[in-house]
Amino acid sequence: MSLDAWLNETTFGSVIRAIRNRALRRYFELGDVSGLSVPNASRIGRMLRALDAATRPEHLNLPGYHCHALRGVPRWSIRVTGNRRITFGWDGTDAIDIDLEDYH
Secondary structure: OOHHHHHHHOOOOOOEOOEOOHHHHHHHHHOOOOOOOOOOHHHHHHHHHHHHHOOOHHHHOOOOOOOEEOOOOOEEEEEOOOOEEEEEEEEOOEEEEEEEEEOO
């Protein structure tokens, strides 16, 4: 079963507690892609569903996500495109302060 199929069929309690980026929050809550600054909204959707299903950051160590802890801050990053990343913090089993940013 593909990751997309598994994420679409599996029901989890919500893990995402706070999204900083307004366009990212609107996409996650309403499916509105108009404010996203990246061309592949479906990739962001898969990443947000995986983030919402995870109970710890290590669960996002998936092929193509390039998940890693950021140096000097208690945050993690997954790669959306060349320079764009979804960054997030972690509190217990919840993802917090999720942002879409260009940090390079």
